[in-house]
Amino acid sequence: MSVVSMMARGEIKDHKNIYAVIIIVIGLTMTSFMLANAYQQYMMQVVSDTTKTLLTSDVCVLADKQSIRSMYGTCPQLDNAQEIADEIAAKTGYKTAVRISGAGTYNYNNSGYDGALLQGIDLKCDPEIEKIKSYIIEGTWFDENVDYLNHHKGFKVDSGTIVGNYSIPYVGSVSYEQPNPNDKPYPIIMGKATADNHKIKLGTVLGMPVTVSSQGTSIASINVQVIGIYNSGLPALDGLVWFMPADCVREFKGYGNQTGTALDTFINAYSFEVNKNIGDVIIVKTPESNAIEKLDPISHANSIGSKVSDAVPGYTVYTWHDLIVYASGTMQDTITVMLWGTMAVTLILAGFAIKYVMDSIVMRKTREIGSLKAFGARDRTVLNIFLWQGAFIGVSSGILGIVLAIVVMNLVSWYGLSIGFVGGTQLKIDFVITELTLFASFAVPIGVSLIAASIPAKRAAKLSPVEALRVGELAL
Numbered sequence: 001m002s003v004v005s006m007m008a009r010g011e012i013k014d015h016k017n018i019y020a021v022i023i024i025v026i027g028l029t030m031t032s033f034m035l036a037n038a039y040q041q042y043m044m045q046v047v048s049d050t051t052k053t054l055l056t057s058d059v060c061v062l063a064d065k066q067s068i069r070s071m072y073g074t075c076p077q078l079d080n081a082q083e084i085a086d087e088i089a090a091k092t093g094y095k096t097a098v099r100i101s102g103a104g105t106y107n108y109n110n111s112g113y114d115g116a117l118l119q120g121i122d123l124k125c126d127p128e129i130e131k132i133k134s135y136i137i138e139g140t141w142f143d144e145n146v147d148y149l150n151h152h153k154g155f156k157v158d159s160g161t162i163v164g165n166y167s168i169p170y171v172g173s174v175s176y177e178q179p180n181p182n183d184k185p186y187p188i189i190m191g192k193a194t195a196d197n198h199k200i201k202l203g204t205v206l207g208m209p210v211t212v213s214s215q216g217t218s219i220a221s222i223n224v225q226v227i228g229i230y231n232s233g234l235p236a237l238d239g240l241v242w243f244m245p246a247d248c249v250r251e252f253k254g255y256g257n258q259t260g261t262a263l264d265t266f267i268n269a270y271s272f273e274v275n276k277n278i279g280d281v282i283i284v285k286t287p288e289s290n291a292i293e294k295l296d297p298i299s300h301a302n303s304i305g306s307k308v309s310d311a312v313p314g315y316t317v318y319t320w321h322d323l324i325v326y327a328s329g330t331m332q333d334t335i336t337v338m339l340w341g342t343m344a345v346t347l348i349l350a351g352f353a354i355k356y357v358m359d360s361i362v363m364r365k366t367r368e369i370g371s372l373k374a375f376g377a378r379d380r381t382v383l384n385i386f387l388w389q390g391a392f393i394g395v396s397s398g399i400l401g402i403v404l405a406i407v408v409m410n411l412v413s414w415y416g417l418s419i420g421f422v423g424g425t426q427l428k429i430d431f432v433i434t435e436l437t438l439f440a441s442f443a444v445p446i447g448v449s450l451i452a453a454s455i456p457a458k459r460a461a462k463l464s465p466v467e468a469l470r471v472g473e474l475a476l
Helices: 003-014 016-056 081-092 129-135 159-166 192-198 246-253 291-295 297-311 320-328 331-364 366-374 379-415 435-461 465-475
Strands: 059-062 095-106 114-121 136-139 152-158 175-178 186-191 205-211 218-230 241-245 256-259 267-274 281-285 316-319 418-420 426-428
Touching (some): 016 320, 016 331, 016 379, 016 435, 081 095, 081 297, 129 136, 186 192, 186 246, 218 241, 218 246, 246 267, 297 316, 316 320
Parallel strands (some): 114 241
Antiparallel strands (some): 059 281, 136 218, 152 267, 186 241, 418 426
């Protein structure tokens, strides 16, 4: 055992009580940091994964000058959506697919009206299909070999034509398309939050009016049947987003070519063939992020968004992070700032405590320091005695913080705690520990302790033997 470690251990033993308090304070600080950061990472993972899967993938492309709000069923149609998707794929190498959306309402068993965002999925090309399939907990996914279409548009009724001069001036005319009683319902897959809230079971048939134009002045009244229920882990989106084959949404939105003869002045029926080139949103899937990109996912999201914008200028481009900011504002950023701010204040106070303790040691041990230097001890030897103590405090605090955090995480997971969410649904409390979290929880207390210890250590190392012995004698 070296002289430095022996003397450092002796000082730690002599001041074990105050050092123990400092270690506990810093350790608890790092425990709080690690728990908060791991929970925030879990929430961000759930939110980003579900947002990407259900709505945006990594990037989504809309018509020019559209807000994020347009993604909720009011996107203007893109007549060349598939061509745009192919162009993005060719220029960037990313996977692309076209989605068709519609905003609808429903009321089941008089449980009150609720809203739904229909997402028309390309059953062959959508890059998020496998992820969505993994969310299904009841029922089944759509069968690519089944023809779900009715091959005609519904009976069209124009309220402005019927009412004529008595149309309501503030609303204007609204076109309704009513389903034929003999039509089969379109298949849908809904979220568990919706099914639980309204007690909807597999096989349930619902009537839904759905907007089929960006301004909501044209509405299709359709019947849908629940063939599957999914659970993504985020009840807010599960209660909103329903899935349907893309061509089904194209059919009732009129994205295609119609033929036929009008039945009479007010009611028209047309045979119909969908046009697969028409859509509302192009979603873009990028390759898995590398380690550096994962450390800064927001900058990575902005980077791929810019790359897509450059590939197809003149269209509106949003990333998954844009949607999260739109939905939650700067809440996540505020929580992060508060978390790091609180931790910084506590660590600064702990650092001052370490400095104070070591300053007192230097004052009381000045004669011993002088004796060491008189017998040939170098400045570095004296410096290392104090830095060794600082390293001991930092390492002990880091280990204590990490161990306590892991214990708490396991207890929470074992007990199965959850928090209330939208519509009475529950979201499980869980944690995601990243390499960065572990590194910060261990490295930060070591850094703070070494910095705090280095100030009195340098002063002690610079003492001349004669001056140290003289001051020590006067102190005695």
